[in-house]
Amino acid sequence: MEIGALVLLIVAIAVGIYIFFYFIPVGMWFSAQLSGVRISLIQLVFMRWRKVPPRVIVNALIEGTKAGLVLNRDELEAHYLAGGHVAQVTHALVSASKANIELPFQMATAIDLAGRDVYEAVQMSVIPKVINTPPVTAVSKDGIQLIAKARVTVRANIRQLVGGAGEETVLARVGEGIVSSIGSNESHKSVLENPDYISRVVLEKGLDAGTAFEILSIDIADIDIGKNIGAVLQTDQAEADLKIAQAKAEERRAMAVASEQENKALAQEMRAKVIEAEAEVPRAMAEAFRNGQLGIMDYYRMKNIEADTSMRSNIAKPPEKGKKK
Secondary structure (H helix, E strand, O other): OOHHHHHHHHHHHHHHHHHHHHHHHHHHHHHHHHHHOOOOHHHHHHHHHHOOHHHHHHHHHHHHHHOOOOHHHHHHHHHHHOOOOHHHHHHHHHHHOOOOOOOOOHHHHHHHHHHOOOHHHHHHOOEEEEEEEOOOOOOOOOOOEEEEEEEEHHHHHOOOOOOOOOOHHHHHHHHHHHHHHHHHHOOOOHHHHHHHHHHHHHHOOOOOOOOOOEEEEEEEEEEEEEEEEHHHHHHHHHHHHHHHHHHHHHHHHHHHHHHHHHHHHHHHHHHHEEEEEEEHHHHHHHHHHHHHHOOHHHHHHHHHHHHHHHHHHHHOOOOOOOOOO
16 A cells, blocks of 8 residues: 555656646746746746747747847737747748848738748748749741740749739739730741740730739740641631532522422413413303304414414424434
8 A cells, every 4th residue: 555655646746747847847948048038937837828838939039039139929929829830930030130131020920820931931032933834835926836835933022922922823924925925926937036035025024013923034945836826727717618608509509499499380380370271262262153253264264373373383493403404
């Protein structure tokens, strides 16, 4: 029983010591004092109660003090409680100070809370970043397609990081500038001979306005010749014109067939009327015989006239092919 009680006593003492040093970080306070950071044990204890890790704040204060910066403990705590990255902000402030870049604490915390990596932004301000554009397809005025690739060298614009457009916007604007510059050339050969013309035209457009970057240079890395778009368009136009002409010819043929059918129908109708009229002739003649209006000699005289007319019509007809007169 005495051994078990002794073990429990040792465990209780160890837990008590751990709790004591957890809420009263004497070692951290001692390190801060040695580094020249003036902070009290009470303040470290209050950080625990405010759910702020003292080590994060103390390390930031030590790093800033060693770099010659004056950081405010309350501002660091407020930034941490707002969801910011205290260590990243401190690294960025130190790097900006060493590189003679103006970066106030308020701006650094605003950039960090905006979701951007402020330390990476400072590094990009010192060492520019190269962005490779995807292949950009454009067509010159002579109808030849060109496929260009460019390397865009950018530097972070610290003042535009909050609310400024990102890399996607820069790439889109550069691609648009390449397309417009190639499209304004009369011949693709002039583009191939002077690719730096594209760079000059694109840079003059001020494509970095409203973005988080400053474009330093645009270099054309490669230009390839694609399809002859002009010839393809002309071929497509010719095929379309041919189809339109065929459609119009078919429409005229259909109209001609319809007109022919209509003429045949009219002819048949007229023939039917003629036959109907001829059928009335014998009836009229019979009626004239009964009424005494037509004599037999008149009838024979009319038949002779019809025979004479038929003979004259046969004589006037041209001879058929293959037969002699």
